[in-house]
Amino acid sequence: MSEIEDLLREDLRGQSPYGAPQLDVPVQLNTNENAYAIPEDVAAVVAEHIGRELRGLNRYPDRDAVALRTDLAAYLSRKGGGPDLTADHVWAANGSNEILQQLLQAFGGPGRTVLGFMPSYSMHPLLARGTSTGFVDAGRESDYTLTPGHVSWAIEAHDPDLVFLVSPNNPTGTALDAAVVEAAYETTRGIVVVDEAYAEFARDGAATALGLLAGRKRLVVTRTMSKAFAFAGARVGYLAADPELVEKLLLVRLPYHLSSITQAAARGALACAPRLQAEVDQLKHQRDRIVKNLRAKGLPVADSDANFVLVGGLRDAAAVWRAILDRGVLIRDVGLPGRLRITAGTEEETTALLDAFDTVLELRPELFDTQERQP
Structure with a gap:
C-alpha cells in the first residue's frame, strides 16, 4: 500500500x-448520448443566451438559478404529465449525478442506507459510497423487472433512508408501473427517488412519476438535459419535489455551483424544446x-x-x-x-x-x- x-x-x-x-x-x-448534434437554429438560440451573460462574468451567478428553475418547471408542467410546478418545486445542478449526490448528502450519510435494485444505474452505489451512505442491493426478478411486492418486501427487510428507483431502467430500458412507485412510497419512511433520465424516450409519454408528486412530500423525480436535449456536454440535471424538500438541498449545495454560462445555455435549449x-x-x-x-x-x-x-x-x-x-x-x-x-x-x-x-x-x-x- x-x-x-x-x-x-x-x-x-x-x-x-x-x-x-x-x-x-x-x-x-x-x-x-444523443446521437444528433445540436441543430444550427438551436445552437444560435443557445449562443444568444450565453452572449448575454459574457459581460457579466465578473459577477457570481444566481446561486439559486431561479430563472432556470422557472423554465424547467414550465417545461415539466407542459410536457411532464404531472401537476403544475413552480420554481420552488424544482432544483438544478451539474448533471443528474450531482442532483443524486446532493440528495445523498442531505438525507444519507454515515449510518444511513439507500436501497437500490440492480442491475440498474451503476453510479448509484458509487455515489452512495462517496457520501458514506450504505448501499443495499435488493436485486430484481429473473427477467430484470420490478414488482410492487418485491419492492415492498425489500423496504420492509432493510428499512432504508432512501430508495432509488429507475424508470426507464438502465441498462434494461424498461419503464416502471406507477404501482411500483406507489408501493415504495407507502412502505418506506424515507425518501423515494425516481431516476427518470430517459423519460422523454418512453413509448407512453404519461409513464412518469411526476403525476404522483401531489401530496407526497418524500417523493423526488430526477431528470437530465443530457439525453433528450442533446446536452451531455453542458452538464445540467434537475429534480421535481415538494418545495420543503428542495429547500433542504440548499444546505449541501456548493455556493454558486451552477455557472452563469451553464444556466444561460440550458435556458436557451429549453426555449427550443419542441x-x-x-x-x-x-x-x-x-x-x-x-x-x-x-x-x-x-x-x-x-x-x-x-x-x-x-x-x-x-x-x-x-x-x-x-x-x-x-x-x-x-x-x-x-x-x-x-x-x-x-x-x-x-x-x-x-x-x-x-x-x-x-x-x-x-x-x-x-x-x-x-x-x-x-x-
Missing part, C-alpha cells in the same frame, strides 16, 4: 473510478428498428422506453462486443451474462450496427444462441 493509499478513506481503498471505454471508432453507441423533440422521435424510431431487426435474427431484445436496447442470446458477450468493435461499432458490455447494451444512433449508425451484427452472426454463429425467440 502506498503512502497516499494509506491516507485514503478506508472504504475507497482499492476502488476504481467510474468510466466507460472511449475508443476512436466510426460509430460510438456505448454511452447513451424543435429538439424531433431528434428524440428519430432516435425512438431507430431504437425500435434495432429491436425489430435483432429479434428477426432470433436474438431476445426487451422492449425499451429509453434511447438504448439490451440484447441477449449471446453465448460469449465479450467476444461479440469485440467482434462488433472490430467492424467499427462500439457498444457497451454492462457485465450482464449473455447481454450487451446498444445506444440508438442516427439512421446511418444504426445501419452500420445492424450490418455488423449480420456479419458477426454469419462468421461466428457459435457466439450466439438464437433458439430463444421473442413472440
Whole structure:
C-alpha cells in the first residue's frame, strides 16, 4: 500500500473510478448520448443566451438559478404529465449525478442506507459510497423487472433512508408501473427517488412519476438535459419535489455551483424544446428498428422506453462486443451474462450496427444462441 493509499478513506481503498471505454471508432453507441448534434437554429438560440451573460462574468451567478428553475418547471408542467410546478418545486445542478449526490448528502450519510435494485444505474452505489451512505442491493426478478411486492418486501427487510428507483431502467430500458412507485412510497419512511433520465424516450409519454408528486412530500423525480436535449456536454440535471424538500438541498449545495454560462445555455435549449423533440422521435424510431431487426435474427431484445436496447442470446458477450468493435461499432458490455447494451444512433449508425451484427452472426454463429425467440 502506498503512502497516499494509506491516507485514503478506508472504504475507497482499492476502488476504481467510474468510466466507460472511449475508443476512436466510426460509430460510438456505448454511452447513451444523443446521437444528433445540436441543430444550427438551436445552437444560435443557445449562443444568444450565453452572449448575454459574457459581460457579466465578473459577477457570481444566481446561486439559486431561479430563472432556470422557472423554465424547467414550465417545461415539466407542459410536457411532464404531472401537476403544475413552480420554481420552488424544482432544483438544478451539474448533471443528474450531482442532483443524486446532493440528495445523498442531505438525507444519507454515515449510518444511513439507500436501497437500490440492480442491475440498474451503476453510479448509484458509487455515489452512495462517496457520501458514506450504505448501499443495499435488493436485486430484481429473473427477467430484470420490478414488482410492487418485491419492492415492498425489500423496504420492509432493510428499512432504508432512501430508495432509488429507475424508470426507464438502465441498462434494461424498461419503464416502471406507477404501482411500483406507489408501493415504495407507502412502505418506506424515507425518501423515494425516481431516476427518470430517459423519460422523454418512453413509448407512453404519461409513464412518469411526476403525476404522483401531489401530496407526497418524500417523493423526488430526477431528470437530465443530457439525453433528450442533446446536452451531455453542458452538464445540467434537475429534480421535481415538494418545495420543503428542495429547500433542504440548499444546505449541501456548493455556493454558486451552477455557472452563469451553464444556466444561460440550458435556458436557451429549453426555449427550443419542441424543435429538439424531433431528434428524440428519430432516435425512438431507430431504437425500435434495432429491436425489430435483432429479434428477426432470433436474438431476445426487451422492449425499451429509453434511447438504448439490451440484447441477449449471446453465448460469449465479450467476444461479440469485440467482434462488433472490430467492424467499427462500439457498444457497451454492462457485465450482464449473455447481454450487451446498444445506444440508438442516427439512421446511418444504426445501419452500420445492424450490418455488423449480420456479419458477426454469419462468421461466428457459435457466439450466439438464437433458439430463444421473442413472440
